[in-house]
Amino acid sequence: MKKRYRLGCALMLMTAVSLNAQKKSSNLETYEVSRTLPVVDTIELKEKLLLREQEIARSNTARKKQPFLYKEVEWDSTLQNLNDRKYAAKIDRLWMEELTNGSLYDSITALVDDTEYEDVDYPELTTKVLKERLAELDARTPFNVEYNPSLENVIKGYLKRHKPTLERLMGLSQFYFPGFEETLDKHNMPLELKYLAIVESALRPRAKSRVGATGMWQFMFNTGKLYGLDVSSYVDERMDPILSTEAAAQYLSKLYEIFDDWDLALASYNSGPGNVSKAIRRSGGRTNYWNIRHHLPRETAGYIPAFLATMYIFEYADEHGYHPAQPDVNYFETDTIRVKETITLQQVSAYTGVSLDEIQFLNPAYKLDVIPYLEDKEYYLRLPITAIGPFVANEENIYNTAKKELERDEKTLPQYLEVPSSVTYRVRSGDYLGKIASRYGVGVSQIKRWNNLRSNNLRIGQRLSLYPNKPVATSSSKGSSKSVTSSGEKKYVVQRGDSLWKIARKFPGVSAENLKVWNDISGTKLKPGMTLVIAN
Known part of the structure; x- marks a missing residue:
C-alpha cells in the first residue's frame, strides 16, 4: 500500500513538473501577445499559426501544379473571415482604426499650442521626486533636462489632463520607434529625438499643418527638397516614415553643428534658424532656451517644454500607471517590393486580401493611392510579410491583370497619369x-x-x-x-x-x-x- 502511495506521489510530482515546464515554455512563446492581449487564448493563436502554415503549403503546392488564378493570391482573406477568429479580427480592426484616426494630431497640436505654465495641483507627483527624475534624465541624455517651475507645471498639466492622448501615443510608438532609433543610431544622434515626432505630428505620416508642413517630421516643401525628399503629383516622400526620418536626422545634425546646443537645435527645427538667432539677439546674447523663450514665436515657445514633458512621461510611464494598448507583436512585420508597373493601392488590396486601410497606412507617401512606374526612379510597395510571398510568386500575372483592368475601366487612369489636372x-x-x-x-x-x-x-x-x-x-456628355x-x-x-x-x-x-x-x-x-x- 505504502509502495503504491509513494509511486502515485512520484507520478503526480513528475506530471506537475512536466506541466510546469510546458507552461513556462508556453509563456515564453506567447509573452509578447499575452502581455498586450491577456484574454486571447494561446491555443487559438497556435491553431491560427498552424492553419496559416498549412495554407501556405497548399498554396505553394497548387502554384506548382496549375497556372495562375486570381483567387490564388487571396488566401490570407479566408483566415480573416473564419467565424472562430472574430475576436482577433476585432482587435486588428480596432488597432487599424486607431492607426488611421486623425484625432490624435489635432489633440497634440492643441496640446503644444496651448501649453500652460500656471501652477497645477497634482499631488501624485511631488517636486522632490520630479527633481530626482529630471536629474536622472539629464545624466543619461545630452539634453538640458533641468528642473524649473515652468517645466514642472507643464509635466503636471500633461499628467493631469492629457493621459488618454499620451497613452494612445505610447501604443502607436511601438510600431514606429524601432525604426526611428535605428536611423538615429546610424547618425550617432540621441535616441530621445524620437519623441520629437510625437510633438511634431502625433506620429501621423500624412499630418499637414496650417502652413503646409507635412509628414511625421513636418517638413516644408523647400526643406524637404533640400534633404532629398521627392514631392510630385503622385508621391510625397515627406509622408514616408523611413525616408523622412533619414532626412530629419540629417537636418537636425546640421542644426546641432550650427548651435552646438540641442535645445536651440530643436527650437530652430520648429521655427527656423533665423528666428532663433533673432531671439538670441533680442535677449542680449543669451543662449539658454529658457532665457530666450519669450522672444520666440508662440508655437516654438511651447515646443521644448512639450518635448521634455513628453520625454519624461514616456520614460516614467510605469511609475505613473500608463498602460497603453499594443498590437500583436507580429502583426506589422513588413517588407518591401520594388514596383515594376503602375498599380493602384486598391488593386494591391484586391490581389493580396490585405485591407485597403492597412495598405494605405503602410504606404502613406502615395498621395493619390497610385504607385507610378518610371524608368529613372524606383518606387516600393510595403506589405505585411505574410502577403509578400503570394505577391512575388504571382507578380507577373498581377501586373498583367492590373494593366488590363486599367485599360478596361474607361481608360481613365492612364490618361490621368499622363496629364494630372485639378x-x-x-x-x-x-x-x-x-x-x-x-x-x-x-x-x-x-x-x-x-x-x-x-x-x-x-x-x-x-x-x-x-x-x-x-x-x-457635363451637358455635352454622350449617353455612353x-x-x-x-x-x-x-x-x-x-x-x-x-x-x-x-x-x-x-x-x-x-x-x-x-x-x-x-x-x-x-x-x-x-x-x-x-x-x-x-x-x-
Whole structure:
C-alpha cells in the first residue's frame, strides 16, 4: 500500500513538473501577445499559426501544379473571415482604426499650442521626486533636462489632463520607434529625438499643418527638397516614415553643428534658424532656451517644454500607471517590393486580401493611392510579410491583370497619369464629402488631404481642389459616359441586421469599401433607417 502511495506521489510530482515546464515554455512563446492581449487564448493563436502554415503549403503546392488564378493570391482573406477568429479580427480592426484616426494630431497640436505654465495641483507627483527624475534624465541624455517651475507645471498639466492622448501615443510608438532609433543610431544622434515626432505630428505620416508642413517630421516643401525628399503629383516622400526620418536626422545634425546646443537645435527645427538667432539677439546674447523663450514665436515657445514633458512621461510611464494598448507583436512585420508597373493601392488590396486601410497606412507617401512606374526612379510597395510571398510568386500575372483592368475601366487612369489636372469644386446645399467623392471617383480621405480639411464639415460656397479619377458628366456628355452623377445614384435604407458586406452583395460590382467612401463612413456600424448612397 505504502509502495503504491509513494509511486502515485512520484507520478503526480513528475506530471506537475512536466506541466510546469510546458507552461513556462508556453509563456515564453506567447509573452509578447499575452502581455498586450491577456484574454486571447494561446491555443487559438497556435491553431491560427498552424492553419496559416498549412495554407501556405497548399498554396505553394497548387502554384506548382496549375497556372495562375486570381483567387490564388487571396488566401490570407479566408483566415480573416473564419467565424472562430472574430475576436482577433476585432482587435486588428480596432488597432487599424486607431492607426488611421486623425484625432490624435489635432489633440497634440492643441496640446503644444496651448501649453500652460500656471501652477497645477497634482499631488501624485511631488517636486522632490520630479527633481530626482529630471536629474536622472539629464545624466543619461545630452539634453538640458533641468528642473524649473515652468517645466514642472507643464509635466503636471500633461499628467493631469492629457493621459488618454499620451497613452494612445505610447501604443502607436511601438510600431514606429524601432525604426526611428535605428536611423538615429546610424547618425550617432540621441535616441530621445524620437519623441520629437510625437510633438511634431502625433506620429501621423500624412499630418499637414496650417502652413503646409507635412509628414511625421513636418517638413516644408523647400526643406524637404533640400534633404532629398521627392514631392510630385503622385508621391510625397515627406509622408514616408523611413525616408523622412533619414532626412530629419540629417537636418537636425546640421542644426546641432550650427548651435552646438540641442535645445536651440530643436527650437530652430520648429521655427527656423533665423528666428532663433533673432531671439538670441533680442535677449542680449543669451543662449539658454529658457532665457530666450519669450522672444520666440508662440508655437516654438511651447515646443521644448512639450518635448521634455513628453520625454519624461514616456520614460516614467510605469511609475505613473500608463498602460497603453499594443498590437500583436507580429502583426506589422513588413517588407518591401520594388514596383515594376503602375498599380493602384486598391488593386494591391484586391490581389493580396490585405485591407485597403492597412495598405494605405503602410504606404502613406502615395498621395493619390497610385504607385507610378518610371524608368529613372524606383518606387516600393510595403506589405505585411505574410502577403509578400503570394505577391512575388504571382507578380507577373498581377501586373498583367492590373494593366488590363486599367485599360478596361474607361481608360481613365492612364490618361490621368499622363496629364494630372485639378478641378475646383464649389460646395452646394446638400453636399457632403461622400457625395462629392463618389461623383469624382476619389476617396473622402483624399479630398480631406488635398484641401487640408481636419473634419468632414463643409460650408456652402467653399471651394475644393479635386484630382478626379474619372471624367465628370457635363451637358455635352454622350449617353455612353460612365461617370457618376447625382441622377445615377441609388438609395438604400438600412434594415435591421444589415452590414456593409451584406448590402454590398446586393449590388453587383460594389464593395463594402465603396459604401464607406460614398457615404463618408469611418467605421462599420450601421443604424436601421440610415439612407446609403449607391453610386452607379
